[in-house]
Amino acid sequence: MNHFNLTTWALNHKQFIYFLVFIFFAAGLFAYQNLGRMEDPDFTIKQMVVSIAWPGATARQMEEQVTDKIEKKLQDLPGLDYLKSYSAPGQTVIYVNLNEQVPPKEIRARWLEARNMVNDVKGSLPAGVLEPNFNDRFDEVYGVVYTLTGDGYSYEEMREKAEKIRRILLGIPSVRKVQLLGVQTEKIYIEIENSKLARLGIDPTAITATLQAQNAMAAAGMLESSSDNVYLRITGMFENLEDIRATPIQANGRTFRLGDIAKVTRAYAEPADPKMFFNSQPAIGISLAMEPGGNILALGKKLDATIAQIKQELPAGLEMNQTVNQPKVVESSIDEFLESLAEAIVIVLLVSFASLGMRSGVVVALTIPLVIAITFTLMYLTGIDLQSISLGALIIALGLLVDDAIITIEMMIVKLEQGWNRFDAACFSYTSTAYPRLTGALVTCAGFIPIAFSKGSASEFCSTLFWVVFFALISSWLVAGAVTPLLGYLLIKLKPTGQSASESHEHHKLYDTPFYRRFKLILQWCMHHRKTVLTCYCRHIHRVHFSPGISQTRILPCLQPSRSNHPAQITGRSIPDQRRGSSSPVC
The missing domain is CATH 1.10.287 (Helix Hairpins)
Incomplete structure (x- = not known):
């Protein structure tokens, strides 16, 4: 029984191969236009930060009465790797780190369980401990940041306008989250001299109780009807500072107006919240995060159109500028790939033309776009986006996928020069090279298997490297077995070297x-x-x-900060930390 010959089948079904080539080119073009585009692949950070405040407590009290209790409870969390905590006066911060073996799909469930564990301990914490704060959204990347500045505008006025802009941006497709940066919290300060409180006989707690009762959202009564219950509410809630100043304070049988005995002002919280500046001017930042699998380039175009319209409606004195532009960085990365693809095609053409001839070089060059189109189609079907790792894998594959076509066409040329007819020469190129080429492709792919199937954040980040190389090499093998011989059959026409028919299958002297x-x-x-x-x-x-001398050389010079694609420089400053720290490894 004869073995299946892909080239023989392709030459006997030329119309079907033409149809497949057209379909894959169209599918590749469609996939390229609709593939998600981002700077880096999505990956999960397996760490949660739990912060709890207890005003007035010392670092030792925080460690013994708050941190230890929460850590003891969190040690029962499934998949926990280790706990690390820092206790400072009035505050404790606990870092919960999960094991690298925990699948990314289970991370959210583990964080929910950690929240429930901390909430279970709240009842045993001392009085005065505030609600715990959880932060487990480190994987949200804010790739676009705008700043809103205004000469003569206060932080609150800029915040109000930024909040309106935030709501507009949330309506854009593919926008997952919009966050305001540099917002300053406003508070109402009531200042009164201690001597005046003593002279009037006013207890400070009485002022606090009066303000809370006046501003309470409680119904004064309820009317029952046959269809519904109607709640009665009285007016008197605070609308502005004057309402607070007009609040009556009773003490020792006398009634005072709060504004007459105290200074009521509106000011920003102290110590101040983190601030943002743009060109040395106070600013409110507007940062955007894209949905997973979105197209950052398409999102960038939509944002440009929306921001242009917003700028036209801004009041005089307000300015809006962009400080982080991830779409531009991604576009630059894709342009570099396209440039590498063009250079690869030109180099292959020059080498093929010089060594194999004009027609052979054209055959080899035509197979490259087809393999790339098939790879894009498979990437689209499997949900792989265009990002730094997948683009790097495509560039790696460019140097490998041309080998199959060159080997196939060269073997076909050799047999044509021996006097074989085009059909037999094309079929022999598959018979003699198919399995060695397949073995080489699989061995190359096997070198990337640990990256794809190992556990951990590094594998999750780089897993697309294996799949893109695998798609490209297998597609190249199939194209070299079906399309390349067909193109050679149509384009390559060589004269025999003068051998007779009886010598055509003998060892040649080429x-x-x-x-x-x-x-x-x-x-x-x-x-x-x-x-x-x-x-x-x-x-x-x-x-x-x-x-x-060699082991200390930097292996990836492209990852140095000085060679980053971002037009920004980050500086850091370390301040000595006086907090009490502890680490609780889990075996």
Whole structure:
């Protein structure tokens, strides 16, 4: 029974192959236009920060009466790796780190369980401990940031306008979250001299109780009807500062107006909340996070149109500027890939034209866009976006996917020069090279298997590297078996070298040249001295990997901050920390 020959089947079904080529080109173009685009792939940060405040407590009290109780409870969290905490006067911060083996799909459920555990402990905490604050959204990337500045505008006035802009931006498709930065909390301060309180006989707690009772949202009564209950509410809630100043305070049988005995002012909280500045001017930041799998380039265009309309409606004196532009960075990365693709095609054309001839070079060059189109289609079907890792994998694959086409077309040319007809030469190119090419592709893909199937954040971040290389190499193998011989059958027309029909299948003399004779001698020597060759190879690898001068060299210079694609510089300042820290590893 004869083995299946993909090239024979393709040559006997040319119309179907033409149809498939057209379909894959159209599908690849559609997939490229609709693939998600982002700077980096999505990955899950397996850490939660729990912060709890207890005003007036010392660091030791926070550690013994709050931190230890919560840590003891959280040690029962499934999948916990270790706990790390810092206790400072009036505040404690606990870092909950999950094991790398926890699947990303279970992270949210684990954080919900951690919240429930902390809430269970709240009843045993001392009086005065405030509600715990949880932060487990470190994986939200705010790729677009705008600043709103205004000469003569207060923080509150800028916040009100920024809040309206935030609501407009939330209506744009693919926008997941919009957050305001640099907002300053406003508070009402009531200041009264201690001597005046003593002279009038007013208890400070009486002022607090009066204000709370006046501003309470409680119904004064209820009317029952046959259809519904109607609640009665009296007016008197505070609308402005004058309402607070007009609040009556009773003490020792006398009634005072709060504004007459105290100073009531509106001011920002102290110590101040984190502030944002743009060109040395106070600003309110508006940051946006995109939904997973979204197209950052399409989102950038929609944002540009929306922001242009918003700017036209801004009051005089308010200005809106963009400080972080991730769509521009992603567009630059994709342009670099397209530039690399064009360079690869040009290089392949030049090499193929110089070594194989004009028609052979055209055949090899035509297979590259087809393989890329099939790869884009498979990426779209499997939900892989265009980002730094997948683009890097495509660039790696560019240097590998042309090999199949070159090997196939070269073998076909050799047989044509021996006098074979085009059909037999094309079929022989598959018979003699298909399995070696497939083995080479699978061995190359096997080198990336640990990246795709290992556990941990690094694997989650880089997993698309394996899949894109796998899609590209397997697609290249299939194209080289079906499309490349068909193109060679149509385009390549060579004259026989003069051999007779009886000699067409015998050993030819095309390789009887000085270059091939010397190469054959070197190859035979290496085959007869295998141990010597392998020993030299292992010594060389050992020197490269374990040499002191080489092992300290930076392997990825492109990751240095000075070579970042972001037009920004980040500076940091370390302040000595006096907090009490502890770490609780879990075995």
